[in-house]
Amino acid sequence: MPLPQGIPTVTVTGRFLTPDGRALSGQIVFRAPALITFPDHDVIVGGPVTAPLDSQGAFAVTLPATDAPGMSPSGWSYSVAEQFQGVAQNRVYHILLPAEAPSVDIADIAPTDPGTPTYVAVRGDSAYEVAVEGGFVGTVEQWLASLIGPQGAPGGQGIAGDDAYEVAVAAGFVGDRAAWLASLTGATGATGATGEQGPPGTNGADGAPGVVQSVNGQSAAAVVLDAADVGAVPDTAPGAPNGVAQLDTTGKVPAEQLPTATGGGAVDSVNGQTGVVVLAAGDVGAATADHTHTASAVGALATTARGAANGVAPLDSTSRLPIAQLPTVTGRNMWTPQALGFAAWSCDPAHVSNPITLKAATVQRVYMSGIHITEPTQVNRVVMFSRGWAGSAAVPAARFYAGIYNESGTRVATSGQVSSLPAAGQLSGTAPGAVNNHIGAVPVPLTAPITLQPGRYWAAFLMSAGAATDFYYMHIQNESPSAPANFFLGTTFQRAWAKDAQTSLPTTLAQSGGEVGLDPAIMALAMV
Structure with a gap:
């Protein structure tokens, strides 16, 4: 509009x-x-x-x-x-x-x-405004009048030329002036199409203003219209053959104007029954009162179909699909944790620059590495990426704990104290460089499997006892007061931090009281 x-x-x-x-x-x-x-x-x-x-x-x-x-x-x-x-x-x-x-x-x-x-x-000054700025005094009309110069002197008398007939004679026409004028008239053209009706005139020749010239196409001194002329039903049609039905004082069609097959407005039979008719459920194709309907009987889905295989997806309290009902979506032909045997990891180790300096796990320091879970995931192992762990047979005094904390800092899974862990890099098929230097995944078993719902978690690793050089871990080199992983907005979530002076995994840990200037450990979760 x-x-x-x-x-x-x-x-x-x-x-x-x-x-x-x-x-x-x-x-x-x-x-x-x-x-x-x-x-x-x-x-x-x-x-x-x-x-x-x-x-x-x-x-x-x-x-x-x-x-x-x-x-x-x-x-x-x-x-x-x-x-x-x-x-x-x-x-x-x-x-x-x-x-x-x-x-x-x-x-x-x-x-x-x-x-x-x-x-x-912005708009620039007009020519008048420029003139005023230049010193002109007066209105716009006076300024416009000032632009008109004095009238010039009249021009001299021109030389009279030949008229059109004289030009034609000079060009070869033979005949007098009347013959020449007659030669200018061409043959009569075909009659053109009739134009649209124009508006009423304003003088006597076109009809007096305010006087009706025609009604519904009829032009006469006194026009008389009947019902057909105005698309109406004649007043003789109600109740007449081929006319229209009348209504009685109750606003209904009288019985005498109903078709003879209708019984004059009374019911003749119901479903083939006459007299005082009482219909049962079967007479009208309905189920009895004690009949039990199933979802399939009424063309519906059973409530058990919600969230079931080949069923329907439910909506959560926010009218959205739960993430558990969505397919796992990843880029094609990309490395994922699942492609290498893990359920989730703190980062893709292949994207980490290999630090030159070895980093040993500090005794009684809990290392916390952030894990993002996007769908319900069952795990039973916390995996530490070791850069040098010869195994408990070679280092018997070392003791370990592993666990999982949710975003509020509450522990949701633990391994308890573990006194024996296998050496790193000893899986069948591992190259000599990793085997001999004890480099690879070190899984720490939890006391029981746990299914993690979508959310943010921390994988925790603690060497509670042993020497300062017993366990070397693969780390992300950090030269800042806070690890690069701690990059966030909104709700605080530090993906890499630690807590010192811990002899076991506490029930709760607050990230606000942790250390963020360390070299973050690379960890993963797995279901073995």
């Missing part, structure tokens, strides 16, 4: 192309700073106006002028946001659309200096 008449508008057009002449795709959004009230027109306008680019990269949009009289607020400008696909940096700038220019191309007012992308295009 267009704006009310009287509100001045400006039509903004433009076209956007790539440097090689192809049309850009996207849109331009125009925003006024607030709701704009036009009290003289009883209307308030507001909200952004989006102008999409067509297949030629062009757009056109009509907007209220920024200097429309009587609007509130006044003295504002449009914010223009360019949103184009494939453009590295879209612009946002301000423009004025004065009513004195009812159409404008955006190329004439958009900024072209990349260093000043935001500005307001």
Whole structure:
């Protein structure tokens, strides 16, 4: 719907192309700073106006002028946001659309200096205003009159030329003037089509104003119309053959006007029964009161189909699909924890630079590594990535704990104290470099399997007793007061931190009291 008449508008057009002449795709959004009230027109306008680019990269949009009289607020400008696909940096700038220019191309007012992308295009002085600034004194009408110079002197008498007949004779025409005039008339053309009926005239020749010329196509001194002329039913039709039915005083059709097969308005039989009819469920194809219906009998799904295989997916309390009902979605042909035998991991070790300096686990320090669970996942092992662990047979004094904490810092699974762990890097098929240096996965069994629901967790590892050089772990080298993994917004979740002076895994651990300047350990969860 267009704006009310009287509100001045400006039509903004433009076209956007790539440097090689192809049309850009996207849109331009125009925003006024607030709701704009036009009290003289009883209307308030507001909200952004989006102008999409067509297949030629062009757009056109009509907007209220920024200097429309009587609007509130006044003295504002449009914010223009360019949103184009494939453009590295879209612009946002301000423009004025004065009513004195009812159409404008955006190329004439958009900024072209990349260093000043935001500005307001303002109207320059008119020629009259320039004249006033130059010293002219007077109104616009006086200034316009001053532009008219004195009238020039009359021109001299021209030389009379030959008339058309004399030119024709000079060109070879033979005959007198009457014959020449007759030669100018061509053959009569074919009769043209009859034009549309014009509006009533305003003089006696076309009919007196205010006098009816015809009614329903009839032209006569006194026009008489019948029911057919006005598409109506004659007043003789009610109750007459081939007419229309009448209604009685109760607003119903009288029995005598009903078809003879209807019994004059009384029921003859019901489902083939006459007299005082009493229908049972079977008479109308219905089930008896004690009949038990099943979901399939009424074309419905049983409640047991919710969340079941080949059933239907339920919605949670927020009207969304639970993540457990969604298929596992990963990029094609990518390395995942499952591809290497794990259920989840703190990071992809292949993306970690191999530190030159070995890092040994500090005795009585709990190492916490963040794990993100996106679907219900059962695990029974916490796995530590070792860079040097010869096994409990070679290091019998070492004691270990492993566990899992949820995001609130509550322990949800533990291994208890473990006094025997196999050497790292001894799986069949491992290369000599890993076998001889005891490098690889060290799984620590939990006391019982646990199914982790979607959420954020920490895998925990503790060497509670032993020497300072017993267990070397693969780590992410950190030279900052906080590990690079601790990069977050919103709810705090430190993916890499530690807690010292622990002889076992406590029931709860608070990340706010942990150490974040350490070299993070690489850990995983597994179901073996």
